Amino acid sequence: MTVIHPNLEAVDPKMSAEGVSVYYGDKQAIKDVSIAIPAKYVTAFIGPSGCGKSTFLRALNRMNDTIPSARVEGQIELDGEDIYSNKMDVVQLRARVGMVFQKPNPFPKSIYDNIAYGPRIHGIFEQKGDLDGIVESSLRRAGLWDEVKDRLNDPGTALSGGQQQRLCIARAIAVDPEVILMDEPCSALDPIATAKIEELIAELSSRYAIVIVTHSMQQAARVSDRTAFFHLGEIVEYGRTSDIFTNPIEQRTKDYITGRYG
């Protein structure tokens, strides 16, 4: 049972999960989770290690399909469309619901080609000039353009860790997503690079639905509008971030945010 904070305002969901369970073989990692993910908000998933945050995040763009033992039950919708239906094109889905991982993972290609790759395979440009425009605007929106505009042919892997993570964010943006999932995007970064990504998250939320898994409660408090607290595969409590941190209802949430476990 998830406790939803009483003053959480109702907004149209961009994505919604209803009664979602995820199994790895016989082991149930997510138990009957329901949540609505609004557009243009940052939603944070917090909770102790192993409680299922990443598993649930991956269910939102069918990344668990790549793990043979994983099985998802329940309903997950994007704009009211069942993402697990046979009619859903998974490649398109992952463009609409992009993902940024814990460790920056640029392709072993140039900075330019890292960004151009998605638009090329999705055919979302017509002329070379358009592709150049997409590369520039994606890098600008990811706050990286000024740092790389004179070295677009250098390998993406030659950038610093923080720049690589912004490159990965630019790569997700380039295919015009609606939702961006971020799995601990700052855990491999120093405080300055982290601050840049957090600023970027705030800017991007004016356009996209963002879901971030984070181990840092300070980060959740800084960047998110809404927070879901996960424990043992369930969402224990969900509400406005300020309410979750200042006025938690459930004892397990209180214990976690006061640092009693985790």
Ligand SMILES: Nc1ncnc2c1ncn2[C@@H]1O[C@H](COP(=O)(O)OP(=O)(O)OP(=O)(O)O)[C@@H](O)[C@H]1O
């Ligand atoms: N590929 C996998 N195969 C089998 N079990 C897995 C797999 N991935 C995760 N699990 C298990 O599922 C449970 C939830 O893991 P998950 O990584 O989703 O938790 P998490 O909250 O994101 O943890 P962390 O904060 O440590 O990243 C754990 O018990 C984990 O061991």
